[in-house]
Amino acid sequence: MAQGTCSRGAGKWKASVLYCGMHINAKGALTSGYDQDLKLKLPYLAYLLQSEDTNILIDTGTSERFLVDGKAWGGCPADAGSKYLLASLEKKGVKPDDIDLIIYTHLHNDHAGNCNLFPTTKSIAQAAEWQGLNNPVFAEQMRRDYDLEVIPILKSNPNFLTIDGDLDLMEGVRLLKTPGHTRGSQSVVVNTTAGLRVFVGDQFHLPCCCFPWMTQMKDCDGVTHQITPAPSNWPTIPGSLVYDYYSYYESADRIKAILPEMDPGYIVCGHDPDLLHREL
Numbered sequence: 001m002a003q004g005t006c007s008r009g010a011g012k013w014k015a016s017v018l019y020c021g022m023h024i025n026a027k028g029a030l031t032s033g034y035d036q037d038l039k040l041k042l043p044y045l046a047y048l049l050q051s052e053d054t055n056i057l058i059d060t061g062t063s064e065r066f067l068v069d070g071k072a073w074g075g076c077p078a079d080a081g082s083k084y085l086l087a088s089l090e091k092k093g094v095k096p097d098d099i100d101l102i103i104y105t106h107l108h109n110d111h112a113g114n115c116n117l118f119p120t121t122k123s124i125a126q127a128a129e130w131q132g133l134n135n136p137v138f139a140e141q142m143r144r145d146y147d148l149e150v151i152p153i154l155k156s157n158p159n160f161l162t163i164d165g166d167l168d169l170m171e172g173v174r175l176l177k178t179p180g181h182t183r184g185s186q187s188v189v190v191n192t193t194a195g196l197r198v199f200v201g202d203q204f205h206l207p208c209c210c211f212p213w214m215t216q217m218k219d220c221d222g223v224t225h226q227i228t229p230a231p232s233n234w235p236t237i238p239g240s241l242v243y244d245y246y247s248y249y250e251s252a253d254r255i256k257a258i259l260p261e262m263d264p265g266y267i268v269c270g271h272d273p274d275l276l277h278r279e280l
């Protein structure tokens with residue numbers, strides 16, 4: 001994978017990947033049937049942004065509440081839960097109380113699952129995403145995309161805020177509304193110490209979804225797999241978990257438009273195993 005060339009926009013935020021567990025799924029579920037036979041160990045992820053005096057958490061991973069008999073929905077074998085998020089935070093010397101702000105890329109079960117660990121922490125999601133959680137369309141209900149137990153937890157947080165649209169949140173952190181995967185997904189554009197990074201949530205589950213010319217990817221164990229590229233005129237490879245394809249393609253272009261170069265190193269995808277093997 002071409003990466004590591006992101007030097008533009010360097011800022012004060014040190015970004016880290018927080019491992020929150022894993023599940024085993026067919027790659028094809030995330031790439032519209034491409035490589036359906038390739039079963040991959042895929043991580044659940046959250047991310048930590050740190051400046052001198054502020055800790056920001058992007059997403060909170062999956063709760064053990066959502067796994068039944070070691071399986072996530074769809075029968076995917078999974079091992080995940082709050083203990084992984086807590087252990088990953090501890091490795092960084094951070095406790096839940098030290099988190100100043102949570103940004104939710106979206107409120108699916110595997111991104112908002114551990115919101116209960118942060119009962120009063122200032123937390124931000126898009127208003128449309130909150131509506132989506134409270135009124136999932138039937139396809140989302142069938143897939144159990146949302147963990148409905150998240151609703152009362154976020155409702156009781158006096159500092160849970162919903163916004164509509166893009167927002168310059170603070171120096172070097174910008175929120176970009178990027179619906180498609182869900183109705184209120186957002187991306188987080190950050191000037192990290194290593195340069196510009198866009199945390200895209202599950203708009204792109206994997207880098208090859210954004211850059212469909214890619215022919216290789218790593219799994220959680222660091223093993224490299226050959227993967228099928230899309231025809232060269234395809235802008236992206238959408239996953240099968242797309243709420244609205246029209247919004248999805250618009251959001252894909254919004255994200256790509258702010259990248260200095262078409263380089264996978266600039267984007268941070270919701271379930272990219274390669275993130276476990278490299279620095280952001």
Ligand SMILES: [Zn+2]
Pocket residue numbers: 108110111202270271
């Ligand atoms: Zn996800």
